[in-house]
Amino acid sequence: ELKVEQNPLFLSMQEGKNYTIYCNYSTTSDRLYWYRQDPGKSLESLFVLLSNGAVKQEGRLMASLDTKARLSTLHITAAVHDLSATYFCALEDGGTSYGKLTFGQGTILTVHP
């Protein structure tokens, strides 16, 4: 059974600070996703990571994947209030199992002035 664990589950940051969210998973997988969710809203795709060593960056967010360690990280640089949201990592079963995701519990990020 594929398990995905995120930590921390709650993260309170000051604006301007850096921090990392960790996503550990239990079995090998082809594809790892990061999503953002604002309160009461749907999920917005941030990154798709497909191979070992993959690194993607968008603005103040950078995601990486280490398939050997079964670990993905989402690094936040110089946080701003607009980044306050819940962040999920999710793994897809692999092969042709498109859309069958196993999600982490989510990390609730709050950025304070």
Add this chain to the structure above:
Amino acid sequence: NAGVTQTPKFQVLKTGQSMTLQCAQDMNHEYMSWYRQDPGMGLRLIHYSVGAGITDQGEVPNGYNVSRSTTEDFPLRLLSAAPSQTSVYFCASSPGIYNSPLHFGNGTRLTVT
């Protein structure tokens, strides 16, 4: 394009009632899925479809039925609602392309009293 459309947005049911959550996508995606979101548990897969006429169970299928008579529609039926089914339900679709994320609908918030 409308993307993935879910109706209704909100619903209150009494225990034992039945209802259908509607999901439609206009992107010609073969893969569709239903998830439920509960606090602290991330999203969990309920049912899944790889194309018209083909469905499969996810992690938490009990109490839910699905069918896929067309590519566009993937309704989720609650046969006899229970308070444990109080949740936010998301429908999602995927084009089945290796590096493409899931597209999520806006969700249905269901309360069972």
